[in-house]
Amino acid sequence: MKPVIGVMPLFDEEKDSIWMVPGYMEGIRRAGGIPLIIPLRCEGEDLGQLNDICAGYLFTGGHDVDPHLYGEEPDELCGRINNARDELEKRVFDMAWEMDKAVFGICRGLQIMNVFLGGTLYQDLPTQYVCARAGNAGMVDHHMCAPYDRACHQVDILPDTPLRRVLGRTEMGVNSYHHQGIKALAPGLRAMAAAEDGLVEGVYAPDKRFIQAVQWHPEFMGAGDADAAKIFEGFIKGCS
Template identity: 50%
Template sequence: MRKPRIGITPLWDEEKKSIWMLPGYMDSIREAGGIPLILPLHMTEEEFVEVRDDFDGFLFTGGQDISPALYGEKKKACCGPVCEAKDTLETMIFSYCWSHDVPALGICRGLELMNALLGGTLYQDIDEERPFLHAPEHTMSFAYDWTAHFNHILEGTPLYARLGVPMLGVNSLHHQAVKKLSDSLVPMAMSEDGLVEAAYAPEKRFIWAVQWHPEYSYVYDGLDMAIFEYFTEAAADRVDAPVSPSLPPDYTFGSKKLG
């Protein structure tokens, strides 16, 4: 049996006008038994249709803020830079994952993207829109190899079943967060100040997303590595499965939500 192939959405450096990638995204998938492959930032729908069946799962990386247009709001001054090309690419890929039940793992921005596309909303800036006395650290400084705060892992969720712990210390590097969680998602972890830090789609094979950055911490935390292993296992289940029939596009960027 061949190893599962995981498509990874690229990071974008606005200053250098260049895509790039953190080694942790690649190495975690490789160590979990998969083959990581970086996707191009600019890809037409026709090009994606030609290659999408070569992949068994997709990893949605961190990066710029989600465009508020994806969840029906205007961009406020507190919102950071957005990358329209990344929004467009990831909308197309996630639509495919959702309609064809393809395993997907979202990290940080990936959680925010999935929530927005499925009809949820976001805080454009946590401090500005949700001031909280004694809030935990959500935007830590490099290196991201220490615990910024603790998350409550919710019993009865697949994350709890996989990790087997009620609390998890995590790193944190985000100023946006889930405001209203999509009705298509169920929370799996909550921060000390009540923010959704992990969610999944119960009706799908494997659509998970976490707010923290396990691509940094998996090297010293076996619990975070377990997330990549579970994702890769779900992708491996598709390796010898029959290819789903092609479906027509079921999204319009910026105007229609999935779910």
């Protein structure tokens, strides 16, 4: 049987509606899973019943993470937050962590997983992130313009990590559409990819069966992109 993957919902405040980027669903489907969008408001027995049929979870992109979750007041450049989504994802992540179920995060998914495990974020990279290298050397554009199915900067894939094993390469070009990022890496996570400016762009939990996340967007890369396909396939394999 194909594994059912619970997908964290996106939310549109203007339309007061849940929506979804097709690439998330197609990435799961092409990799051999069955995507299922989790309701924004779901808890208790309802969430437990859904968890019984979900082999893993995809934490999608979207809203900024509420800075209060990592002990900060929102900066004026922090974007729109959605407390209902933060709360849903906390319940799902805690449940998956406790039961050792597979979780894969993309963009916001990486950021909120880091926060849930005790890490912090830069609320706005352009104004808060200082490159570890001298001057502006190595700084990259983390917020590209459309189209998004192309690489805009490189990441180094760190040795002896799940991503290195899945892709079999030391670096790759990635798309990038985010203004927040990991500041302090959570104690339970390890880096598995980093941008040219030193920003952590891929993480995993070494003590869990499959807890991984990337900062870029494989869901936008399309069916013909081999690296994106391998990333989704690795996730689905991790659900078994």
